[in-house]
Amino acid sequence: MLVMDGLLLCLSLFLAYYMRFDGKIPSTSLVQFVKIVYWVVPLKLLFFLYFNLYKGMWRYTGIQDLKNLVKGCLVGSSVVVAILLLAFRFEGYPRSIFPLDLVFTFVLAGGVRVGIRLFYGRKGGSDAGKKERAKHQKRVLIVGAGDDEFEFGPGD
Numbered sequence: 001m002l003v004m005d006g007l008l009l010c011l012s013l014f015l016a017y018y019m020r021f022d023g024k025i026p027s028t029s030l031v032q033f034v035k036i037v038y039w040v041v042p043l044k045l046l047f048f049l050y051f052n053l054y055k056g057m058w059r060y061t062g063i064q065d066l067k068n069l070v071k072g073c074l075v076g077s078s079v080v081v082a083i084l085l086l087a088f089r090f091e092g093y094p095r096s097i098f099p100l101d102l103v104f105t106f107v108l109a110g111g112v113r114v115g116i117r118l119f120y121g122r123k124g125g126s127d128a129g130k131k132e133r134a135k136h137q138k139r140v141l142i143v144g145a146g147d148d149e150f151e152f153g154p155g156d
Contacts, residue, residue, distance in 0.1 A: 002045060006041055012107075012108050013101050013104075017030075047076035053065065065113065066114075070106065073106045073109070080101075
């Protein structure tokens with residue numbers, strides 16, 4: 001899961017550059033991308049870990065997981081912007097990259113999680129999932145259900 005998110009974070013930053021320059025990324029900006037991708041991706045993964053995005057299985061992704069994803073994306077992107085602002089004052093860095101990266105990060109990471117949830121959620125899940133749920137179920141026998149012989153009245 002961590003590797004998948006690392007690849008998605010790298011892709012989202014590249015897509016932000018790609019979109020910003022209309023598909024023709026100048027060589028100076030490409031060098032810039034390579035310089036920052038090495039520390040941006042691990043930093044964002046740390047925030048994903050901090051916000052518990054790897055606690056559960058992606059097949060059970062819910063609203064709380066998406067809330068945590070929003071928090072992880074916002075905080076991670078804010079820290080990246082703060083570091084670039086303090087270290088370089090954004091000199092040479094297009095400012096539009098970072099909101100685009102934030103949106104792409106959320107859409108890609110959230111899309112994969114929701115896609116996996118939808119894949120396993122259709123038709124009651126996989127056979128392995130059904131067997132796993134059956135292990136934890138208790139059998140119950142109800143005696144006398146539907147039997148009219150035992151009617152209770154006002155005097156009982």
